[in-house]
C-alpha cells in the first residue's frame with residue numbers, strides 16, 4: 001500500500017462535527033473573557049476525544065499518536081479553546097509514561113521555558129518540589145498539572161503531578177487571550193511522582209512542537225477557507241474583491257501556506273507515531289514550515305480582509321491570534337531550523353538529497 | 359517620479375534640537391507608556407503643551423493661530439514625537455490633515471472658527487470616510503445629505519471611525535446629489551459634523567487586541583447647517599483625494615514599530631548581542647535611514663508647491679510593509695512568548711505590534727490600492 005497517512009476518515013469527520021457544533025463564534029469569543037469553556041470541554045471529553053493516543057489500559061481512549069494529532073488539527077481549525085493538546089499528548093502522556101493515574105478532567109503541562117526554576121529533592125516522606133514555571137496553559141482550570149522536574153544534581157528526572165490548589169498561580173494570557181499562567185510550587189509530595197528516563201524531556205519537547213504544528217495546520221486551513229469566502233462575498237468597485245489579481249495573490253499564497261503545512265504536519269505525525277525521537281527531522285522540518293507559514297499566511301489573510309479582519313466581532317482573529325501565539329510555543333527562534341540544519345550537516349553533501357527525499 | 363536628496367538647514371536643525379530637548383524633559387524613557395507610532399492614545403495635556411510650543415497646526419497661517427511653518431518643520435516635529443511613541447492621539451488627525459484641508463478648501467468663516475482651536479489642541483477630529491460597503495472604493499459611499507431649510511439632513515453609517523467615541527468633530531464624505539450617468543466622483547461633498555449632534559449614535563467596535571478605538575457612527579437625520587459644508591458643494595471627491603495625500607508618505611508610515619528596535623537596544627545595553635542581532639540591526643537601521651530620506655524629500659516637495667501624490671504613495675507602500683518586516687525580524691531573534699500583560703515594555707510593544715500590525719498596510723489606503731496608484735504614476739511619469 002502506498003498510502004502513508006492512514007487515519008480513518010471517520011475520525012476526522014466525527015471530530016469535525018464535534019468541534020464545529022461546539023466551537024461556534026460566540027463560544028470561542030466568550031471563552032476569552034471567562035478563561036474557560038465548559039461548553040466545549042464537556043462534550044469533547046464525553047466523546048473520549050481528550051484521551052486519544054493514550055492506551056485504554058491506562059484510562060485512555062486508545063488509538064495512535066497520529067490519530068491524536070489529527071484530532072488536534074481539527075481542533076485548531078475550530079480554534080477550540082481547551083487544553084486538548086495538553087491533556088492527550090503532553091500532560092496526560094507524562095502521567096501514562098510515569099505510570100501515574102490519569103486524572104478524569106483536564107490535565108495541563110509545564111511546557112518548560114528557559115527561565116523556569118523547578119527542582120526536586122528526595123525527602124524522607126517523598127519528594128520536595130519547588131520553584132516556578134511559566135506559560136502553563138489553563139493551570140487554574142486543570143485537574144492536575146504535570147511537570148518534568150530534575151533533581152538538584154540533574155541525576156534523576158521526575159514526572160510530578162500537582163493540583164492547582166497546591167500551587168500559587170499568577171494569571172497571564174497569550175496573544176489569543178488563552179490562559180498561560182505562572183505557577184510557584186513549594187510542596188512535599190508523598191505520591192504523584194515517578195522517576196522517568198532522561199529522554200522523556202526530549203520526547204516532551206518534540207511532542208509539544210508537533211502539537212502546535214498540528215493546531216497551526218488546522219488554523220491555517222480554516223483561515224484560508226474563511227478568506228476565500230470573505231473575498232467572494234465582499235464587493236468593491238462593483239465586483240467581488242476576490243476577482244482582483246492583487247487579492248488573488250493573497251488567496252493563493254495563503255492556500256499554499258495552508259497546504260504545505262497540513263501535508264508536512266501529517267507526514268510528521270505518521271513518523272512520530274512509531275517513535276518521536278526517530279521522527280526528529282520530520283517534526284522539526286514540519287514545525288519550521290508551520291512557523292513560517294503562520295507568519296506569512298496571517299499577513300495575507302488580514303490584508304485580504306481589510307479593516308473587517310481587525311475587529312473582535314469577526315472570526316478571523318480567533319485563528320490569526322492563535323497562530324501568532326502558537327508559533328512561539330515549544331519553539332525558540334531558530335530552534336527547529338537548527339535541528340534541520342544540523343541534520344543536513346551531519347549527513348553531508350552526498351547524504352543531502354537522500355535526506356530531502358527521505 | 360523623483361526623490362531628490364535633501365538635508366536639514368541650520369534653522370531646521372535648531373528646531374530639531376528644541377523638540378529633542380522638550381521630549382527629553384517631558385517624556386524621559388520609563389515615565390510614560392510608549393505607543394506604536396500614530397496608534398498612540400489621547401493625552402490632552404500633552405497635546406496642549408505641544409500646542410503651547412507652536413507645534414500643533416504649525417504649518418497653518420499665523421492669522422488663524424498657526425505658525426506659517428513649512429511641511430519640513432512639521433516633519434521634524436512629528437518624526438521626533440513618533441519615534442518616542444509619544445501620546446499624540448488627541449491632536450493627531452487635526453494636525454495631519456483636517457487643519458490643512460479646512461485651510462485649503464474651507465470658507466473664511468470655517469477657518470476662523472476651526473483653525474484657532476485646532477492650533478490650541480482643543481478640538482479633536484475623526485475621519486468619516488469608510489462605510490460598511492465602501493472601503494477601498496470610497497466613491498461608492500452611500501451616506502446621503504438631503505437639502506432642508508438652512509442646511510442638510512445626513513443619513514447613513516460610517517465605520518472604523520477611529521476615536522469617534524472621544525473626539526469632537528468628524529469630516530463626513532457623503533453624497534449630496536444623486537448619482538448621474540454613473541459618474542460616481544460627482545455629487546460628493548465633505549461636511550463638518552459635530553460628533554455630539556442629535557441623531558448621531560456612536561457604537562464601539564472592539565479592535566483585534568480588545569482595545570476600544572474603532573467605532574460605527576450611525577446618522578439619522580443629523581442636521582448640518584449650510585455653513586458647515588466644507589469647501590465647495592459637490593467637490594467632495596477632489597477635496598477628499600487631496601486629504602488622503604496628507605495621510606500618506608509621512609513618518610507615521612514607517613515608524614510604527616521603531617520603538618521595538620529602540621527598546622531592544624535598551625534592554626540589551628551592556629550585553630554582547632552576537633552576529634545575528636548585528637545583522638538584524640544593520641539591515642533595519644539602514645532601511646530606517648533610507649526611508650527617512652525619502653520621506654523627508656516628500657515634505658520638501660510639498661514645500662515647493664508640488665503635489666507628490668505618487669511619491670507619497672510609494673513611500674507608504676514601502677514603509678508600512680517595512681514596519682511589519684521589522685517585527686518579524688525581531689521575533690526571529692528574541693526568545694519570548696509574546697504576552698500583552700508582560701511586565702516588560704519591550705514585550706508589551708512586541709505583543710501589541712503582532713496584534714495591531716496587520717492594520718499598518720490597510721489603514722489610510724491599502725497596499726494594493728497604493729500599488730495601483732504608484733504604477734499608474736509610473737506609467738504617466740516614468741521611473742526617473
Ligand SMILES: Cc1cc2nc3c(=O)[nH]c(=O)nc-3n(C[C@H](O)[C@H](O)[C@H](O)COP(=O)(O)OP(=O)(O)OC[C@H]3O[C@@H](n4cnc5c(N)ncnc54)[C@H](O)[C@@H]3O)c2cc1C
Nearest residue numbers: 244303304306307485487488493494518520717721724726
Ligand atoms: C486601524 C484602522 C483605522 C482606521 N480608521 C479609519 C477612520 O478613522 N476613518 C475611516 O473612514 N476609515 C478608517 N479605517 C478604514 C480604512 O480606511 C479602510 O480599512 C481601508 O480604506 C480599506 O477598506 P476596507 O477595509 O473596506 O477593505 P476593502 O476595500 O474591502 O479591501 C479588502 C481587500 O481587497 C483589496 N482590494 C480592494 N479593491 C481592490 C482593487 N481594486 N484592486 C486590488 N485590490 C483591491 C484591498 O487592498 C484589501 O486587500 C481604518 C482602518 C484601520 C485598519
